[in-house]
Amino acid sequence: MEERFTTVAAIDIGTSKVACAIAHIGGLDGAISVIGKGTAVNTGMRKGVVTDIEKTGAAIKAAVDAAERLSGYEIQHATITVSGSHVEGMNSSGKVAVANPDREIRSDDVDRVLDVCRAIQVPSSRMLLNVLPSSYIVDGQEGIQQPLGMVAYSLEARAHLITAGSTAVQNLEKCVQYAGIAVDDYVPASLAAAELTLTETERDLGTVLVDIGAETCDIAVFYQNAVVHTAVLPIGGAFITRDVAIGLKTSLAAAEELKTSYGTCDLRTVSVSERYTVPDEPGDRYIERADLARIIEARMSEIFEMIAGVIAAAGPEVTSAGVVLTGGGAQLEGIEALARAILKTGVRVASPVGPLAGILDDFRGPAQAAILGLFSWVAVGLEEAGVAEEPSSSLLGRVGGAFTGVFSRFRR
Ligand SMILES: Nc1ncnc2c1ncn2[C@@H]1O[C@H](COP(=O)(O)OP(=O)(O)OP(=O)(O)O)[C@@H](O)[C@H]1O
Numbered sequence: 001m002e003e004r005f006t007t008v009a010a011i012d013i014g015t016s017k018v019a020c021a022i023a024h025i026g027g028l029d030g031a032i033s034v035i036g037k038g039t040a041v042n043t044g045m046r047k048g049v050v051t052d053i054e055k056t057g058a059a060i061k062a063a064v065d066a067a068e069r070l071s072g073y074e075i076q077h078a079t080i081t082v083s084g085s086h087v088e089g090m091n092s093s094g095k096v097a098v099a100n101p102d103r104e105i106r107s108d109d110v111d112r113v114l115d116v117c118r119a120i121q122v123p124s125s126r127m128l129l130n131v132l133p134s135s136y137i138v139d140g141q142e143g144i145q146q147p148l149g150m151v152a153y154s155l156e157a158r159a160h161l162i163t164a165g166s167t168a169v170q171n172l173e174k175c176v177q178y179a180g181i182a183v184d185d186y187v188p189a190s191l192a193a194a195e196l197t198l199t200e201t202e203r204d205l206g207t208v209l210v211d212i213g214a215e216t217c218d219i220a221v222f223y224q225n226a227v228v229h230t231a232v233l234p235i236g237g238a239f240i241t242r243d244v245a246i247g248l249k250t251s252l253a254a255a256e257e258l259k260t261s262y263g264t265c266d267l268r269t270v271s272v273s274e275r276y277t278v279p280d281e282p283g284d285r286y287i288e289r290a291d292l293a294r295i296i297e298a299r300m301s302e303i304f305e306m307i308a309g310v311i312a313a314a315g316p317e318v319t320s321a322g323v324v325l326t327g328g329g330a331q332l333e334g335i336e337a338l339a340r341a342i343l344k345t346g347v348r349v350a351s352p353v354g355p356l357a358g359i360l361d362d363f364r365g366p367a368q369a370a371i372l373g374l375f376s377w378v379a380v381g382l383e384e385a386g387v388a389e390e391p392s393s394s395l396l397g398r399v400g401g402a403f404t405g406v407f408s409r410f411r412r
């Protein structure tokens with residue numbers, strides 16, 4: 001049998017870096033096989049929102065160029081992440097009468113009830129990005145995940161809706177267009193990051209996924225295999241770096257190096273005698289590791305207090321199975337211990353796992369959870385849309401346009 005797959009491009013546009021990757025998805029084993037990848041430093045964003053189109057556009061172009069060179073493909077369309085505190089989640093519900101005389105629920109009934117869910121008043125300054133059904137109620141019976149084929153008089157649906165600031169999304173699109181690429185679909189960064197980091201059990205029992213980036217924490221709560229709460233906090237690892245630079249009177253670059261090489265937020269693991277020289281400074285200036293750790297712990301505690309607020313807003317029932325941390329900022333030493341102490345629940349740090357293959361090397365750590373998760377998101381969309389898979393194509397093919405699920409996503 002000939003191996004068949006679809007070639008897809010994804011771009012994660014973060015505040016500290018843009019990551020682009022090209023992958024074959026599908027094939028005989030349903031794998032995500034990465035054939036091109038690239039990252040570039042981004043200086044054109046603040047807190048997940050574009051502040052400089054040229055700088056962000058140039059970062060996207062650099063990441064895209066690297067992925068194209070490696071793969072031999074040219075990207076025309078891509079699925080991208082969206083972040084920033086303008087991205088908001090809300091729950092909605094809807095109810096319809098089952099239309100068919102035989103009372104069997106068909107896909108048009110499901111479409112209609114989801115149309116009711118999405119018929120919320122969105123102010124003109126905002127746009128609806130995603131509609132994520134969470135559960136159905138069939139003649140009053142709650143907790144139905146697949147209503148198709150059931151017999152009933154009424155069908156109700158619950159859904160999580162994600163909206164975003166129109167201008168913030170338009171500016172992001174401009175940056176992608178600057179790099180000569182059209183946007184296939186916008187995916188909230190939290191949901192992209194959740195794809196390959198949460199287990200089935202975690203999604204079912206009620207788990208909080210937090211992608212700790214440079215200037216955003218993208219949060220999504222999963223319960224009974226559905227998204228029930230989302231939030232974006234405008235804070236992240238770059239705030240820690242700035243505190244270190246101010247507190248220890250170093251450059252930002254030296255502070256970043258000190259943080260990632262010797263930093264920890266678990267004060268109990270630091271011995272009093274540990275000292276390190278400040279990088280890139282004339283003469284030897286020593287800093288105490290305990291001072292570094294205290295600065296980091298203070299800011300990281302504040303970040304977890306804010307995350308605790310989001311968890312409290314979501315409610316205890318849907319968050320009882322604990323917290324999963326990912327994103328570049330989750331690599332901070334001691335982060336699990338501090339998170340457990342403040343959030344008072346189970347915590348683990350996750351890297352993307354799943355049917356990943358191809359040229360990954362070190363491109364599969366917490367910082368790549370969102371970019372790799374985008375492929376999983378697209379794969380689910382392709383499966384649902386029943387898009388015919390292309391035969392495996394040769395080099396110098398063109399990527400994109402396979403699936404345009406713009407502004408809505410239905411997981412049934
Ligand atoms: N070993 C490490 N220890 C502590 N922090 C780290 C480590 N490695 C990376 N980081 C931090 O991770 C952050 C970058 O994470 P990531 O690449 O996920 O952000 P981003 O996607 O660019 O930003 P955002 O999602 O906020 O827009 C930086 O603040 C960086 O200092």
Ligand SMILES: [Mg+2]
Pocket residue numbers: 013014015189211213214327370
């Ligand atoms: Mg990110």
